[in-house]
Amino acid sequence: MSKTSALGAHKANVSPSVRLCLASIVEGNETSVPSMLSRQAKAGASAQEEGGPPLSLCVVGAGLEHVNGIYQLDSEHCGKPQYRKSGGDFLINWEDGDTPHCWAITDDIDRVGIYTINGDQPLPPREGWEPYYATSPAPTIEYNL
Known part of the structure; x- marks a missing residue:
């Protein structure tokens, strides 16, 4: 199956911005996209039924292109879900330090906030x-690929 057809086979099931996300990860592994979508659909349904956080997120439209992509649920940080970019060094996590409480997309190496949003959302x-x-x-x- 070609890279284009691997993505095309699932076009009808995802939004345009998620298609952009998927196109960015198809480069090296043609079979990972269909299997990932299948696993996420099955696992995402059960996680949502149980009220859990989304198993994956798709970040799109960032001016810093390396931030864009798929983030997988990784662990918990400061009592909220933490997501790690697939094949990258970026995290999405909630910070409750000395600065105003905020969600941040950070560099995993030195934890510098790249994009932030204030608030205490779950x-x-x-x-x-x-x-x-x-x-x-x-x-x-x-949310939820």
């Missing part, structure tokens, strides 16, 4: 992110 907000140490535009986030 999950990373879909919109409203602002550049912290990054270029505009700020990204948006989609």
Whole structure:
């Protein structure tokens, strides 16, 4: 199966911005996209039925291109879900330190906030992110691939 057909086989099941996300990860492993979508659909349904956090997020539209992509549920940080970018060094997590409480997309190496949004939401907000140490535009986030 070609890279294009691996993505095309699932076009009808995902939104346009998630298609962009998928296109960015198809480069090296043609079979990973269909199997990942299948696993996420099955696991996501049960996680949502149990009220759990989304198993994956898709970050799109960030001015810092390396931030865009798929983030998998990784662990918990400060009592909220933490997501790690697939094949990358970026995290999405909630910070409750000395600064205002916020969600942040950070560099995993030195934990520098790249994009942030103030608040105490249980999950990373879909919109409203602002550049912290990054270029505009700020990204948006989609839940559950």
